[in-house]
Amino acid sequence: MRLTLAWREALWAFAFLAIPLAFFLYFRILPAFQALWLSLYEWHADPSQRHFVGLEHYARLLEDPLLRRALWNTLLYTLLGIPSQIALGLVIALLLQWTPFGRDFFRAIYFAPYVTPAVAVAWVWSWMLSPHFGLVNELLALLGIPPQPFLQSPNQALPTVTWVVVWQNLGFQVVLFLAGLESIPRQYYEAARIDGAEGWRLFRHITWPLLNPVLVFSVVIGTIGYLQLFTQVVNLNFTDQGGPLNSTLTLALYIYQLAFLRFQLGYAATVTVLLFALILLVTLVQLKLLTRRVEL
Amino acid sequence: MKAKNRLTGFLVLLFLLLGSGVMVLPFLWMVLTSFKPFPELFELRFLPREPTWANYQTVLWETGFLRWFGNSLLVASLTTLSVLFFDSLAGYTLARLRFPGKNLIFILILSTLMVPTEMLVIPWYVMSAEKGWINTYWGLLFPGLITAFGVFLMRQFFETLPQDLFDAGRMDGLSEFGVFWRIGLPLVRPALAALGIFTFLGNWNAFLWPLIVVQTPEMRTIPVGIALFSGEAGTAWNLIMAASSLAVLPVLLVFFFFQRQIIEGVVLTGVKG
Numbered sequence: 001m002r003l004t005l006a007w008r009e010a011l012w013a014f015a016f017l018a019i020p021l022a023f024f025l026y027f028r029i030l031p032a033f034q035a036l037w038l039s040l041y042e043w044h045a046d047p048s049q050r051h052f053v054g055l056e057h058y059a060r061l062l063e064d065p066l067l068r069r070a071l072w073n074t075l076l077y078t079l080l081g082i083p084s085q086i087a088l089g090l091v092i093a094l095l096l097q098w099t100p101f102g103r104d105f106f107r108a109i110y111f112a113p114y115v116t117p118a119v120a121v122a123w124v125w126s127w128m129l130s131p132h133f134g135l136v137n138e139l140l141a142l143l144g145i146p147p148q149p150f151l152q153s154p155n156q157a158l159p160t161v162t163w164v165v166v167w168q169n170l171g172f173q174v175v176l177f178l179a180g181l182e183s184i185p186r187q188y189y190e191a192a193r194i195d196g197a198e199g200w201r202l203f204r205h206i207t208w209p210l211l212n213p214v215l216v217f218s219v220v221i222g223t224i225g226y227l228q229l230f231t232q233v234v235n236l237n238f239t240d241q242g243g244p245l246n247s248t249l250t251l252a253l254y255i256y257q258l259a260f261l262r263f264q265l266g267y268a269a270t271v272t273v274l275l276f277a278l279i280l281l282v283t284l285v286q287l288k289l290l291t292r293r294v295e296l
Numbered sequence: 297m298k299a300k301n302r303l304t305g306f307l308v309l310l311f312l313l314l315g316s317g318v319m320v321l322p323f324l325w326m327v328l329t330s331f332k333p334f335p336e337l338f339e340l341r342f343l344p345r346e347p348t349w350a351n352y353q354t355v356l357w358e359t360g361f362l363r364w365f366g367n368s369l370l371v372a373s374l375t376t377l378s379v380l381f382f383d384s385l386a387g388y389t390l391a392r393l394r395f396p397g398k399n400l401i402f403i404l405i406l407s408t409l410m411v412p413t414e415m416l417v418i419p420w421y422v423m424s425a426e427k428g429w430i431n432t433y434w435g436l437l438f439p440g441l442i443t444a445f446g447v448f449l450m451r452q453f454f455e456t457l458p459q460d461l462f463d464a465g466r467m468d469g470l471s472e473f474g475v476f477w478r479i480g481l482p483l484v485r486p487a488l489a490a491l492g493i494f495t496f497l498g499n500w501n502a503f504l505w506p507l508i509v510v511q512t513p514e515m516r517t518i519p520v521g522i523a524l525f526s527g528e529a530g531t532a533w534n535l536i537m538a539a540s541s542l543a544v545l546p547v548l549l550v551f552f553f554f555q556r557q558i559i560e561g562v563v564l565t566g567v568k569g
Binding site: 238 | 304308309318319322323329388389390395401404408410418420422423425447472473504533537540543547548
């Protein structure tokens with residue numbers, strides 16, 4: 001009787017899982033392996049013209065200047081974007097904790113861009129950042145700053161794209177930090193105050209270490225996001241995607257161009273394998289950092 | 297002491313207000329520009345001198361906008377319904393039923409979270425080309441029908457419920473599906489709300505896969521529509537801003553109505569997840 005009950009439960013379980021499991025196997029896991037397989041082939045729409053090239057595409061990765069550029073840019077995006085959004089997010093979250101009123105209102109305002117379609121956001125910003133008739137330059141002029149080329153300059157385009165992405169991610173960051181701050185027990189601060197700690201020392205010894213898990217999560221999720229940057233880059237400079245002079249090209253955009261504009265699906269798949277390896281690495285670092293205990 | 301507090305409060309408020317200005321300015325500029333006739337575009341005045349609905353009329357009646365809107369609505373609604381049903385069913389099974397291979401299946405599903413969309417998009421495209429899914433609704437829909445993130449989220453929720461409730465349901469003669477449907481689901485309603493809103497917004501805003509799978513203007517979703525229409529429209533910024541305003545409006549409405557669930561959803565994934 002017990003055995004049949006256990007069997008019954010297992011049968012129900014497999015019935016419930018049948019469709020989701022088939023979905024994951026067929027649309028997620030199989031394609032991941034197909035990407036690996038594709039990376040070993042010179043792909044062609046006509047099956048008779050596809051041929052096996054082994055690791056040739058991987059060798060090409062090593063001497064592809066555009067790939068190097070995309071990787072370098074991705075690193076720059078991450079190094080500029082993550083610290084900015086974390087610092088701004090933390091400052092705003094702390095201010096929201098102190099504000100005498102309007103907390104929910106401000107939180108909503110800061111969060112709104114995060115749910116807004118990135119395409120629309122990119123077009124509005126590219127209009128506002130236009131060097132000749134953009135609102136931003138007009139505002140800078142009020143402060144006596146000469147007009148800047150922004151997206152048109154190879155030096156300024158990448159930081160400008162990063163700014164738009166930071167602007168869009170900021171609300172997410174603020175909400176995370178607010179929740180993190182709220183989960184720190186009040187008693188810790190009270191105890192520290194009795195011991196004579198104030199202001200900066202409270203932050204340094206209580207807030208910062210206890211916020212560590214949220215911080216690690218933000219850095220990792222943020223980094224994975226910057227590794228996959230696509231929509232904003234494409235739409236901010238629509239006539240010169242990834243430009244000027246490839247100064248805003250990202251890995252995801254390069255993959256898209258290779259696969260769907262130049263139809264080099266095999267080599268594009270190879271770049272996706274590289275992207276996967278990078279994401280795996282970042283995720284493993286996260287697991288490592290999050291399992292480390294925080295000591296007070 | 298009190299004066300100092302009041303001063304800090306004032307400075308904090310001032311800084312937050314300045315910051316909100318930066319957050320709101322692009323939305324404001326977009327909406328204001330969308331009411332300007334073309335000649336006024338380059339004047340850099342904030343308010344339109346002769347506000348007009350003409351841009352909206354052009355976008356609504358002379359581009360495919362209404363069709364794109366319908367496409368987005370269809371894709372986002374159907375994927376959301378599917379995700380809510382299958383993700384919660386899988387989450388329930390993985391949390392509450394005992395069966396061989398349970399952990400293995402859970403790890404298998406979770407591991408797909410690490411695979412970037414860019415990697416899947418190429419095989420999906422090859423698969424869609426072979427099966428004739430390019431430029432069809434099914435082609436737009438299939439990648440989003442079930443999500444690993446949702447299964448994970450729902451499993452976490454179902455695990456926190458007391459076993460007695462489910463046992464009571466079984467005693468009353470409910471089938472295993474009845475237990476899930478009648479007892480489980482009503483108890484995880486907050487999680488369903490958060491997951492549903494996120495899925496809807498995510499699919500409404502999705503860009504990469506729709507851009508690839510869509511070929512004709514009629515099949516575009518809103519983000520693809522705006523991107524390509526703007527490319528085609530070139531310098532018609534007043535039209536682009538009207539189309540963007542129309543695309544942003546439903547999202548902001550959803551956001552202001554369901555703000556609490558959205559914020560809870562973020563907190564759930566980041567701080568407690």
